[in-house]
Amino acid sequence: MIKYIGQRLIYIIIALFIIITATFFLMRLAPGNPFASERAVPPAIQESLNAKYGLDNPWYVQYGEYLLNTVQGDFGTSMKYKYRETNDMIAEGFPISMTLGLEAMFIAVGMGVLIGTIAALFHNKWPDYVMSIVAVIGISVPSFVMASVLQYYLALQAGWFPIAGWNGFIYSILPAVALASTPMAFIAKLTRSSMLEETNSEYVKMAKAKGISKWVVTFKHALRNALLPVVTYLAPLTAGIITGSFVIEEIFAIPGIGKYFVTSITNRDYTVIMGTTVFYSIILLLAVLIVDILYSFIDPRIKLRGGKSSGK
Numbered sequence: 001m002i003k004y005i006g007q008r009l010i011y012i013i014i015a016l017f018i019i020i021t022a023t024f025f026l027m028r029l030a031p032g033n034p035f036a037s038e039r040a041v042p043p044a045i046q047e048s049l050n051a052k053y054g055l056d057n058p059w060y061v062q063y064g065e066y067l068l069n070t071v072q073g074d075f076g077t078s079m080k081y082k083y084r085e086t087n088d089m090i091a092e093g094f095p096i097s098m099t100l101g102l103e104a105m106f107i108a109v110g111m112g113v114l115i116g117t118i119a120a121l122f123h124n125k126w127p128d129y130v131m132s133i134v135a136v137i138g139i140s141v142p143s144f145v146m147a148s149v150l151q152y153y154l155a156l157q158a159g160w161f162p163i164a165g166w167n168g169f170i171y172s173i174l175p176a177v178a179l180a181s182t183p184m185a186f187i188a189k190l191t192r193s194s195m196l197e198e199t200n201s202e203y204v205k206m207a208k209a210k211g212i213s214k215w216v217v218t219f220k221h222a223l224r225n226a227l228l229p230v231v232t233y234l235a236p237l238t239a240g241i242i243t244g245s246f247v248i249e250e251i252f253a254i255p256g257i258g259k260y261f262v263t264s265i266t267n268r269d270y271t272v273i274m275g276t277t278v279f280y281s282i283i284l285l286l287a288v289l290i291v292d293i294l295y296s297f298i299d300p301r302i303k304l305r306g307g308k309s310s311g312k
Helices: 002-029 043-052 059-071 086-121 125-142 143-157 170-197 203-208 212-224 227-250 257-267 270-298
Strands: 302-305 306-311
Touching: 002 059, 002 227, 002 270, 086 125, 086 170, 086 212, 086 227, 086 257, 086 270, 125 170, 143 170, 170 212, 170 227, 212 227, 212 302, 227 257, 227 270
Parallel strands: none
Antiparallel strands: 302 306
């Protein structure tokens, strides 16, 4: 396990290097500059701004300085927000985004597994049809559309929840549900298919023949093996939750890191774009590593050796 984790950390470092390099050069190749939107900037002030942020240096000097600063954990100063460090903006917004993301993941995984299990237990019966319809709706309706529907009916019409803002747990319910709707539907479909496969397996039939109750067989034996595809989906789920939260945060006026990322793109704020991209890349790569390690705990037959998984 230690050897495997060490090798994966090396791969993560290589992946981060590629992501940092690609992001840096894509930002530099894009036309314009962070100060292009400023009205009637005199050439002298333009040169002063370029010198302040090192934009007048050769590309290899800028690239080397950015690599060095990134290794030290310094993502630089924002080019649009005066006197704001990118690190401070991440530290300010990420806890809010993480809270929303964890709540959405809890809803997606919990409700998705529950819906999928119920659908499998009542295969080809009305609960299965109802749960399948719910899953199809969740997959078909984008999260931003779901957010608008929830705001209109549950916040504006019914008055059960605040329309927008971030001031307590109740403010997080609607955005978390909107963010969780699509991944919850995918997890429900995965769980249903996997549960149907497990319930028709030989070991389940043997357990039922021995007189073990249906619920014990389902939740103690079949469900554990059926969760392996769900665990596999956790890594892309993390990516979907994180990227989807940018739009949801804008719709619900949540002061998370998403607003900085979106505005940095429109403002061409190089340091914030690259800082948030690298930061989220670290989160996603670590999430993939954690998911791989979880395999060995959910299914002891899976052994991690030399960076490869071998089932016995």
